[in-house]
């Protein structure tokens with residue numbers, strides 16, 4: 001949600017900023033801007049729309065500067081336009097700033113600054129920060145102190161970077177609730193909200209923590225807390241490669257990420273399955289595995305697609321580990337004074353590891369003494385670092401806004417955790433081995449499903465003009481119905497709802513007619529006969545039906561309009577397979593409608609605001 005990139009060094013910052021913004025565009029894409037110093041004089045250029053439009057504007061100017069910051073915006077306060085785009089400047093344009101996050105007390109701060117004579121140009125909360133910092137500069141403080149003092153007055157979240165013509169040898173950056181990383185190069189330093197923006201230049205990074213500020217020079221940096229205490233920061237080596245974050249010849253990141261799933265789920269399980277012992281080895285949980293297995297209750301908290309993965313996890317944990325499990329939206333958990341304590345283990349699932357609600361729920365759980373565990377994709381992300389222990393899903397960078405490969409990898413990791421704790425409890429070696437064996441077969445089975453891409457594209461052609469869809473599944477496939485509906489909504493803007501299939505007759509059946517396609521996830525499992533009855537009910541009302549069914553099922557074809565046949569597996573792993581046709585269907589429908597699947601309207605990849 002919004003992206004930040006900055007550079008200070010001996011080279012020209014302009015291409016670094018533009019390329020960084022392009023990498024970050026998946027985080028917010030309604031406007032963008034850069035601010036640089038040319039011969040120590042600030043120059044700010046902003047644009048509504050895509051980074052490519054900003055790039056054309058800038059390239060004509062043939063600019064060169066050794067210091068600058070850039071921002072790509074996802075609007076929170078004020079519509080997307082040039083004025084509201086970042087950087088924001090102070091009155092005499094000597095100071096400019098970029099900001100991710102939300103300043104909650106901006107109205108109060110704004111009134112105070114207006115009384116001091118400050119005028120505001122934009123509708124953003126962010127502009128308050130630049131004037132507030134200016135007010136401290138005007139009182140004779142240096143830039144670092146002015147930023148630090150300004151931030152003590154701010155309520156809300158921020159990742160900021162500030163440049164001042166009076167101190168042209170540094171960028172000051174700070175973080176609270178919005179990620180920020182410093183990249184270390186050879187006589188150059190980078191700042192970014194996400195390592196993807198700087199990965200082309202360095203693999204040495206330092207993650208800022210909440211309440212930390214940093215003064216970044218070309219050849220060194222100094223970090224302090226907001227209370228002015230010096231801090232030593234650890235340098236990390238990042239392993240993500242440029243190829244991993246490139247589109248690699250695919251028309252969209254979403255398609256690339258769907259197609260990558262045989263490898264991404266393999267990476268999630270690589271080295272973690274102990275076949276002979278019928279269990280899993282998860283280094284990140286080793287120290288807490290016994291406490292986890294003995295916990296009285298498990299809660300899984302997350303948002304969006306990760307919340308759907310959590311629902312599948314609930315089924316797995318209860319079926320095999322026999323530990324009562326609840327799933328809760330992070331946004332609800334954090335505000336409802338939950339009854340949790342040291343006997344509970346709480347998993348927080350987040351692809352980005354930066355989702356504001358999930359992070360806040362994690363902090364709440366930690367404060368209450370629960371064992372707080374992260375399941376994240378982005379290595380070094382805040383949720384991963386704030387958790388007491390956890391597991392990375394290792395799906396690789398997910399750039400498409402609609403989550404696909406992270407979901408299937410989350411399910412793999414949940415299955416591994418199930419194995420780990422269930423084997424410590426009552427699961428037999430034979431059952432453990434069976435699950436482990438089936439897990440190992442999943443990547444090949446995904447490859448088989450991906451061969452149906454063209455068939456699914458044809459179905460998409462048939463249904464692309466429908467205005468409503470119903471997704472129905474039972475048991476483990478109920479969360480898949482929710483996820484299929486979410487994928488379609490997000491990128492095609494078609495209204496879709498997911499339901500447990502049996503719930504249909506308690507209301508949604510009223511919607512069924514010849515214009516309402518229903519998608520059944522109906523593999524041959526213990527609920528198969530029941531779901532066939534639900535299919536009959538839709539058919540009797542002339543609804544059009546697409547079924548995701550088992551390849552061994554040759555009776556279902558007669559009942560439905562289209563079938564997508566997938567390989568069989570054990571029930572707990574079926575969602576990893578059954579979701580893939582739904583990802584492809586949503587993708588093809590959106591492409592056929594001419595929509596931007598990687599950057600759907602109003603969405604952003606990582607939701608770092610409440």
Ligand code: F6R
Pocket residue numbers: 303304305306307349350351352353354355358401402403404486487490605606607
């Ligand atoms: C859906 C999607 C979102 C995210 C949600 C949580 O395709 O991407 O619903 O799943 O915003 O994000 P993370 O997993 O990063 O916490």
